[in-house]
Amino acid sequence: MTGARIRRAVLPGTAVLALAVLAWLALVEAPPDAVQGDAQRLMYLHVPVAWLAYLAFGVTALASLLYLVPRTRRQRWDLLAGASAEVGVVFTALTILDGSLWARPVWGIWWTWDARLVTTAVLLFLYLGYLALRRVPATAERRARRCAVVALIAFADVPVVHLSVIWWRTLHQQPTVLNPELSPQIHGTMALTLLWGVGAFTLCYVVLLRQRYRLARAEAAQESLLLQLALRTPPAAPAAGHVPVGRPAVGQPVGPEPVR
Numbered sequence: 001m002t003g004a005r006i007r008r009a010v011l012p013g014t015a016v017l018a019l020a021v022l023a024w025l026a027l028v029e030a031p032p033d034a035v036q037g038d039a040q041r042l043m044y045l046h047v048p049v050a051w052l053a054y055l056a057f058g059v060t061a062l063a064s065l066l067y068l069v070p071r072t073r074r075q076r077w078d079l080l081a082g083a084s085a086e087v088g089v090v091f092t093a094l095t096i097l098d099g100s101l102w103a104r105p106v107w108g109i110w111w112t113w114d115a116r117l118v119t120t121a122v123l124l125f126l127y128l129g130y131l132a133l134r135r136v137p138a139t140a141e142r143r144a145r146r147c148a149v150v151a152l153i154a155f156a157d158v159p160v161v162h163l164s165v166i167w168w169r170t171l172h173q174q175p176t177v178l179n180p181e182l183s184p185q186i187h188g189t190m191a192l193t194l195l196w197g198v199g200a201f202t203l204c205y206v207v208l209l210r211q212r213y214r215l216a217r218a219e220a221a222q223e224s225l226l227l228q229l230a231l232r233t234p235p236a237a238p239a240a241g242h243v244p245v246g247r248p249a250v251g252q253p254v255g256p257e258p259v260r
Contacts, residue, residue: 018200042102048197056088061155064148078144083212115164116172126154
């Protein structure tokens with residue numbers, strides 16, 4: 001293995017190791033909750049992936065804003081916005097999935113039309129629509145500009161999701177760490193495990209974002225190359241013996257035949 005491959009493998013390897021340590025902390029070291037019991041251990045997955053969804057969409061919004069500003073308009077900001085949005089969609093889907101697994105033993109149901117759940121589902125569909133918009137045929141500049149606007153509009157739902165448990169009466173518990181009083185309601189080994197989970201999934205986000213951004217750059221380069229080839233390729237010459245529509249063949253009289 002060359003030195004370059006080793007360097008590229010350091011960050012993914014560190015992320016895998018951090019996830020392994022998180023699994024040990026969450027399943028072995030952290031004590032069960034006094035009320036929810038072992039079901040509470042899903043918090044060490046649920047909370048980090050939800051926070052990383054916020055982070056991913058925040059990066060998308062920031063990159064989109066930088067693209068819309070004329071002085072900082074570069075294609076790399078559009079590519080970064082798209083790559084981060086894809087990773088954010090994955091984390092949001094995981095948030096809804098493991099939230100349902102946690103809700104079943106605690107609430108007795110898999111899903112309810114709770115304000116936090118509904119706003120999170122809306123967030124997921126907003127960014128799925130954003131990703132679909134990126135696939136609509138258009139010039140690269142026009143596509144990037146309209147997607148940047150949509151990304152900023154979609155990001156407005158992120159604070160709504162976070163504050164929904166404060167604004168409305170919900171089954172979902174109040175914020176444990178980022179509450180209005182800025183007074184974390186978790187301490188000791190539980191707090192350490194939760195913070196470790198946030199760090200581990202942040203490494204996963206960076207790994208996924210880096211890989212998706214590289215792929216996006218390759219896709220953009222290929223699209224540009226195909227466009228240049230299409231513009232440079234001359235139209236094909238007509239085959240021998242082929243008579244274009246509307247043009248008479250050699251020796252064929254032009255106009256209507258004379259009346260005999």
